[in-house]
Amino acid sequence: MVMIKHVEDWKPLLKSVIDSKAEEFQLMGYSRATPEIVWQCLKEKVWKGNPEKRLFQIVEDILHLSSNIFMSYLTVQSYQNDDLMASIAALSEGSNENY
Template structure:
């Protein structure tokens, strides 16, 4: 991860909100989300272009507004970015490029 995000200072203050959001995810059947994964989503996706330290109420509002589908889309795209395809198999390459 990058050095340190602008909002990293407030992470301990919003930790109960993160836990609440994780519990909501679990109630909706998504058990694989971790607190660190949710925090990385917020930093890399939701707060990517934030140039100033957000106020506490703004951070809480952003955390509570995270939708399960948005998070899962982010995780899927990130996994595609990190997956290495085997280019040795010409059949697989042709199938991908159809």
């Protein structure tokens, strides 16, 4: 019997595969590559949410995650974080003027 589960439900069984992928990216020079960031990248770029898949499909997706997709994800995250920090700074400056 082949089991199909939501991607998130398989995560506990995938620790070593995700760790391996993060280490691979670190060896390629992506020092920010952690297992959690790799997982988030897969959820947002490859799976687009929490679809139902078989275990072998998820392992295949993890192992085939390209550095191009990962770098694209990191770049978008960096821009979003920069925008958030700029917004926080602008709000902080504005609130200081009121006092």
